[in-house]
Amino acid sequence: MVRVKSRYLLCEVNVSDRSRLLLLDDRAVATAVRAAVARTHGDYGSALCTIGFSVKYLNAHTGIVFLRFPKRSYKLLWSALPFITSVESRGQKIPCSLNCLHVGGTIRTCQKFLIRYNTQQLHLMLPQCKNEGKEEKQQVRKAILNCSLPGGNKEAFEDELEIEEDEEE
């Protein structure tokens, strides 16, 4: 099949102050990336950046970003990402760096990777929670259980699906 091929970069936004992460905005990320590309690769780079570049997903809580680049030039654009040192968002400058976790050909593979990665992270978190007593640990455990029980989730999805189907008819 003929289609426009692109690469999806799954990046993690690393910030020193986690609370400021919540200020993030997908437009802000996009402008930051564009600025970095323009700085490192000049007009050519910024031109490449205009077509087929977008921020597909941003989670301000976890700092996960999906970036979409055209496949032809993703390596060049990727090379500009380490030069991002701060993101300007809502009038504040958030010092941060982007860490690329995964490069995928479709969003789907990125999502799959993200699931794996997040569960892994939660599992890593669990043994570290000791100082704050039971409460936090409890929460983390609950979260792990939530995401590692796909069966339960699935049923819920099914119900939802049926409701939607009914609405369509």
Next chain:
Amino acid sequence: MSAAKVKMREKKMRNQPASVQYPSSQGSGQEGGDTPSTGATGGDGPSDIHRSTDRQKKHHHRSGWVRGHQRDGGSYDKEMPKYITGGAFAKARAAEVSAMLKAVTKTTGSSHVFGALPKHMRRRAMSHNTKRLPRRLRDVANRLREKSLQAGSKKKKEQAKCKSRKARRRHGNLLLEFNRRQRKNVWLETHIWHAKRFHMVKKWGYCLGDRPTYKCYRPSYRAMSTHCLLQDLSYYCCIELQGEEDKLLASLSQLTSKEAGPTFAAVLCTSGKRQGSVVVYRAGLYPSQPLGPVTFLWRPRTQGSTHRQLWIWAHPTNKQDLLAELQSVCQCTEAIVPPLVPAATTAETGPTPEPETRPEKTPEATRLPGTKRKRNCKDAGEPPAKKILGDGTRSPTCPVTWRSNSTGIVINDLTMEIVRYRLIGPQSHSVLAETFEAATDCDERNKSQTSSLWWPEHCKDESKMNLHRQQADVFHILKDIYSTGELPAGTVLGLAVDDPRLTLPTKKVKALPSVKQTQEVDEAEEEKRRELMLRGVPEHCCQSSLWDQSVRDNVTNNKMSEQSVFLAICVLQELNRMKSEVLVPGSRLSSTPPQGRVPVLLVHQPGKQVGHEMSSWGAGWDLLLPKGWGMAFWVPLVYRGVRIGGLNMSLKHSQNKGIPHFPHDYPDCPAGVCFEEEQEAELLNKFKRRPPAKRTNYIKHGCLAPFRCPWQQLAEEWELIAMQTTTRTDTLTEEETTSRPDDGVAKPQSRFTVLRNRKSLRLLSDWCRPTTSKGQRRCRVGQAPPLDSSAARQFLAEHGTSVVWVRLSLPSKGKPELHAAVCVPVAEDLRLLNKKLDGGGPQEPLHKNHFKSRIKRKKKGAKKAATSSDKTDGKESDLPNLTTSTENPKSSSESSADLIFGLWPDPLPSVTSHCSRVTLGWVTQGDFSLSAGCGEALGFVSVAGLLNTLLDQPAEHRGVVLLRNPASLQYRLAKINIEV
């Protein structure tokens, strides 16, 4: 992006996770909203993102957070938290994971089962057999399938099929079914033949063929003008009157008037030589309340008897009125129910109980299947169910005969008792001559013994046989005639013919005239032919046995082998067998079976008698047969290469002939009024079926009533105008005293009439002609009083509220349509005519739709505005004296409840002065006339209006009017012809 696309996209992105971020408006206040600036940030991708965020925000405003978070319990505030705990972070991660999980597990695209399958794995049969699907999709597919099955069963109920097709098609059962189906609308004898080939309509209590399913408009016209077109007119109702001649004439004279042309008492007609036609009025009410046109036929006199028999043929729509009227004028009040009526059917219905006790309408139609089957077993030879002959809807108890004690007149309702076929075209006599063979003599041995059949008895009487021989001679001469139109109009010829099925050609052939031997034909033959053409058929040859009820019944009951009339197939098979015994197939059988003689009556129909071109176009013969013989004659006629026409074609026939067609062109008859109402409803329905934007806006075209013609209003308005103009002139010529009282007398006459007075029509027709166009008409004009104001006033005193039927021909361009308006040309239009004739006429300026706003208001659901007087004021143009009469703001606002876009609501303003040209009348039939080669229209104009117009016009342009179609602004010049 269109709404549909957005919707599609939303559906597709349903399961995809949306970005999770705090809305910027609630942040530390950087910029107002994020949506306006989204477009600027970049190409396609970012905007999509933002749309999804927008969507998410919508959710957010409603119930909090993204789906995943919601499920967790929505523990986040809308406000941005000051700090982050590990637990919250874990929760965020978990939510993200579940969102991603959802995105990964669910396929994008439609949620349909087959959508989930890649294209190359889809198979058509999967929708029927779910086992062909991969197992993971089977459950969903099963559920979907059940659902759809349920929905389907809800919609259409399972039809209970009691019998197999074979059982249903069995002859007896089929007949029962047929009889059931014609309980409401009677079928003609040729119904099944027609139903296979025609668009059938249910009209006037009959099932009639409207037009063939194949394309044959022009071929049918060609058949009418060069060969022959066949129609089944059996739906016309025949009413028989019997009694003393003078008494009959005395009673009937009340129904007609000599002013409107020859009546029932016309000498040619009473002799029985000619068929006549009159317009019948309610008794003694001559100029008003007409019933409709009828044709009538007297039975020729028998020697030494004043007892006469008269057939009146009427259209089914005005039959009931006519019958009631006839009963009252003949004082025939005593109904005769007895056995005379079902004589044709009692033979079969004998075993069943008396018809009076049965609740059903026809004994044959609803015979119980059980009893029928029994009869079937008992007697195999007898037909199981009787085919309905004659009128099936009439209940057997309903009387068909009425007798008068005082005058001795007997009225007999012969509806459906006589089959009537019409052959139109110059070659119809050749078709008849080829199809029929004058009945052959009986064998000698048959003559000696008495027979139950009519023909052998007939043969015994030498005088009758003499007559038959003479009739056969005439019929032979008929073959030599070049065209049917050469015969005198309305000629009648009685005949007895052999069963035409015996000479049925094996292939369809085209009957052609045999005129070639005219040169070598001897003098006597030539003389006879000339005699026939000039004088018509001699009187004694018009006699036919068809007039006798007993003979008709005898023929009907003894049709071919058995009493079974419907088994035509069997008959044909039998005939074929008989034919095969003859050496050469198709040749004449040496001895026809004794049942195969039928009395028929041939009645000539006149052709076009008006106008100058194509005179006697569309002449033909009517063929009258006893009932039951319909198909036996129909198929042989069809095999002679005739075309078959339906109702549509008979309309076109009369249009081309330039005669009014019943009930279209009789707006003053009850049937005509009824027809106009039906037509309006039908046209309105058709109009409403279109979306408002695709409808013709008749208000803008200045067409007040595109679907009907308000004749009454037209006549009244013109009367008013005429009165005003006369008074204006009268003040000058002081003749007021003579004319005014007459007007006063004419006034209370409420209903408009159609002018049918011969003398007046002739006068009008002369006045309509331009005086200088042709010399030979000058002399006739000289006889009539020349058109001036005094003559016109005199004329108007008599026929003030009348409308007159006119023929309009368009010399140049234009094809008139139904309900086109006939308008008065102004002086400059006539100048235009002088310059060049082929140019287009004047144009109507576009009107303004004052009702648009009102319709809009209604749509909005706002309360009906009480005042709308200003809406309708601006309409009136020319004659200011009329504007106030019909305008009533209150009533118009009341009627706004049923406003239809593009149609004028009900209380119409002045119909005459609505447009820039004054309206005279409307067209009831209009089309491109193939016979004249230009557009021709038939319609009515107001007499007062016409006279006014003629008076104003210069002599060389008399009778020029304008025609405008309802859906057009273009006026076309047309010429008025009034024919007598």
